[in-house]
Amino acid sequence: MPYAWQPDDPDGTRRLLIWRHRSLTPEGFAWVIGISAATLALPLLAVIGSAVMWGLLPFALAALAGLWWAVQRGWKGGGAFEEVALSPAEMSVTRHDPGRPARRWQGNPYWVRLTLRRDGPVEDYLTLSDGRREIELGAFLSPEERRSLRADLAAALSELVRPAESRLQP
Numbered sequence: 752m753p754y755a756w757q758p759d760d761p762d763g764t765r766r767l768l769i770w771r772h773r774s775l776t777p778e779g780f781a782w783v784i785g786i787s788a789a790t791l792a793l794p795l796l797a798v799i800g801s802a803v804m805w806g807l808l809p810f811a812l813a814a815l816a817g818l819w820w821a822v823q824r825g826w827k828g829g830g831a832f833e834e835v836a837l838s839p840a841e842m843s844v845t846r847h848d849p850g851r852p853a854r855r856w857q858g859n860p861y862w863v864r865l866t867l868r869r870d871g872p873v874e875d876y877l878t879l880s881d882g883r884r885e886i887e888l889g890a891f892l893s894p895e896e897r898r899s900l901r902a903d904l905a906a907a908l909s910e911l912v913r914p915a916e917s918r919l920q921p
Contacts, residue, residue: 753771753772755767755768763839764838765907766835766836766837767834768834769833769889770831771892772892772896788815791811795807830849831846831891832847833845835904838860840859841858841859843858844879856886858884860911861912862881863880864879864882865877865878865888865905866880867898875894877889877892877897877900888904
């Protein structure tokens with residue numbers, strides 16, 4: 752899953768990090784570059800030792816360098832990610848998008864409602880609302896991942912609110 756709970760802070764705050772799915776691992780990157788290099792070298796084997804090889808070689812190397820650069824840039828950019836912080840006093844969501852300042856939403860965890868809407872702009876549209884403002888959560892996740900995230904986050908919210916309710920009862 753492209754989200755994970757982080758170790759709890761000393762003050763009891765729970766943190767959840769949500770990131771976009773990355774389909775290419777470092778091992779997969781090595782395979783892609785290796786197979787691409789072999790594929791680009793195959794036509795050069797037929798013209799090895801001739802002047803034609805020197806004409807084709809710069810284009811093959813440029814294609815390989817372009818692939819390398821594109822994949823590296825995608826990894827370094829990191830893409831969008833969201834950080835959810837849960838404490839008894841406050842729930843906050845901070846969204847980080849490349850090239851933009853971070854956007855932050857906060858609310859009281861007791862009043863926060865987590866909704867998985869079927870009529871949203873995407874399948875299983877996951878939103879958080881505190882009654883005043885509604886935000887989307889996990890926009891870059893697949894529908895299955897949003898359903899799983901909703902279940903995990905709902906359980907964490909109920910654990911957080913339940914002890915507060917037990918303190919209020921005599």
